[in-house]
Amino acid sequence: MSAYDTAVAGYDTSLSEEQIAIRDLARDFAEREIGSVVMEYDESQEFPAEIFKKMAELGFLGVMIPADYEGAELGAVEFSLIVEEVARVDPSVALGVAAHNGLCSGHILGFGSGALKEEYLPRLATGQTIGAWGLTESGSGSDAGGMMTTARREGGDWILNGSKNFITHGTVGKVAVVIAMSNPELPPGKGASAFVLDKSMEGFYASKKEDKLGMRCSDTSSLVMEEVHVPGKNLIGDEGEGFKQALKILDGGRISIAALSVGLAQGALDAALKYANERSQFGNNLAAYQAIQFKLAKMATDIAASRHLTHQAAFLRDTGQDYTLAASQAKLFASETAVRCAEEAVQIHGGYGYIKEYPVEKYYRDAKLLTIGEGTSEIQKIVISRHILGY
Numbered sequence: 001m002s003a004y005d006t007a008v009a010g011y012d013t014s015l016s017e018e019q020i021a022i023r024d025l026a027r028d029f030a031e032r033e034i035g036s037v038v039m040e041y042d043e044s045q046e047f048p049a050e051i052f053k054k055m056a057e058l059g060f061l062g063v064m065i066p067a068d069y070e071g072a073e074l075g076a077v078e079f080s081l082i083v084e085e086v087a088r089v090d091p092s093v094a095l096g097v098a099a100h101n102g103l104c105s106g107h108i109l110g111f112g113s114g115a116l117k118e119e120y121l122p123r124l125a126t127g128q129t130i131g132a133w134g135l136t137e138s139g140s141g142s143d144a145g146g147m148m149t150t151a152r153r154e155g156g157d158w159i160l161n162g163s164k165n166f167i168t169h170g171t172v173g174k175v176a177v178v179i180a181m182s183n184p185e186l187p188p189g190k191g192a193s194a195f196v197l198d199k200s201m202e203g204f205y206a207s208k209k210e211d212k213l214g215m216r217c218s219d220t221s222s223l224v225m226e227e228v229h230v231p232g233k234n235l236i237g238d239e240g241e242g243f244k245q246a247l248k249i250l251d252g253g254r255i256s257i258a259a260l261s262v263g264l265a266q267g268a269l270d271a272a273l274k275y276a277n278e279r280s281q282f283g284n285n286l287a288a289y290q291a292i293q294f295k296l297a298k299m300a301t302d303i304a305a306s307r308h309l310t311h312q313a314a315f316l317r318d319t320g321q322d323y324t325l326a327a328s329q330a331k332l333f334a335s336e337t338a339v340r341c342a343e344e345a346v347q348i349h350g351g352y353g354y355i356k357e358y359p360v361e362k363y364y365r366d367a368k369l370l371t372i373g374e375g376t377s378e379i380q381k382i383v384i385s386r387h388i389l390g391y
């Protein structure tokens, strides 16, 4: 492998042969099936249903779901590799893969009863149903505990009222995990519960679809609940455990956003390397100038560090160790790396980086979500500082 290939492909000496095969399968799929339609979906903001169907056939929609529920039964490292490779080609498709697997399915898999798993996981793993996950509300984002959505008991059922904001797959998702205050008198750590909702339930519907800066083919909308009758069996785990479950789900989600960030940054570096070798100014390729070389060197080094942090967090998760700190560190560093790399890639392209014919324009728009979703950079710093200060 040449130095150029090494930088472009990324490398990780700790991967097994099976993991490398999964990474290569995802890389090949993304280049072959997504590469040519990235900008069409970006412009139309249409959810890429056909791509999701094909990803389902490869097991990418049930990555960590056990085979008993028709999943691929892989670990967090393999999930990170798949998300990274899809993101390298189209970060907005990767966002859907991350949310469907890590948030919706992950919550049911991690905390749901056997009956809930049997009812929902096979449909989610095979892509028959796309999943959403609703924690954020218009008045409560970083401070998710300030949620106003309520769940009150009525006989054996729960009645949900409220709305969730900025929900990935809010429109296309037929199933959603929703966190609501089942006892508003208590703090969220004890008063919030999680439920599986289905669009067939009366009063549960998607509202405003967002028109976004980036990640445009990822479907983002509000979810509204008006007197929705949710059967008692759709409570996930115990009453009052919803907020704690959600925080755990966000820990895992942060590893996948870190992987997505690595893929986006790698895609931006690939494009910048190619362009720097092709574009000539003042009689030389841009790559001959040290100012450009140093940008490329910094990008490649930050990406390698981000990838290691991501795989470390995934490894801790796969081996049953505490990964909250590692996931926050990976998410913080990788997402900020993605934003920086996308910006540098545009800079290396000059004016051509600012127009849509070159892929870096889209990476630049897509990247910003990564320092915001699933906990902003500021929130990651709060999580990390609490850990290192021992709070």
Ligand SMILES: Cc1cc2nc3c(=O)[nH]c(=O)nc-3n(C[C@H](O)[C@H](O)[C@H](O)COP(=O)(O)OP(=O)(O)OC[C@H]3O[C@@H](n4cnc5c(N)ncnc54)[C@H](O)[C@@H]3O)c2cc1C
Binding pocket: 099, 132, 133, 134, 135, 136, 140, 141, 142, 143, 165, 166, 167, 168, 169, 212, 215, 220, 369, 372, 373, 374, 375, 376, 377, 378, 379
């Ligand atoms: C495209 C997209 C997809 C999303 N998908 C989902 C989804 O599927 N499910 C879901 O539940 N949510 C989803 N979200 C919501 C996302 O998780 C929130 O936007 C995010 O958590 C930030 O919340 P907020 O937007 O309300 O910002 P705010 O919480 O209002 O924060 C605004 C700013 O203040 C800073 N800030 C807040 N509190 C503090 C503090 N204590 N100290 C220092 N700074 C602080 C923040 O870091 C940020 O810079 C999505 C958002 C987007 C844009």
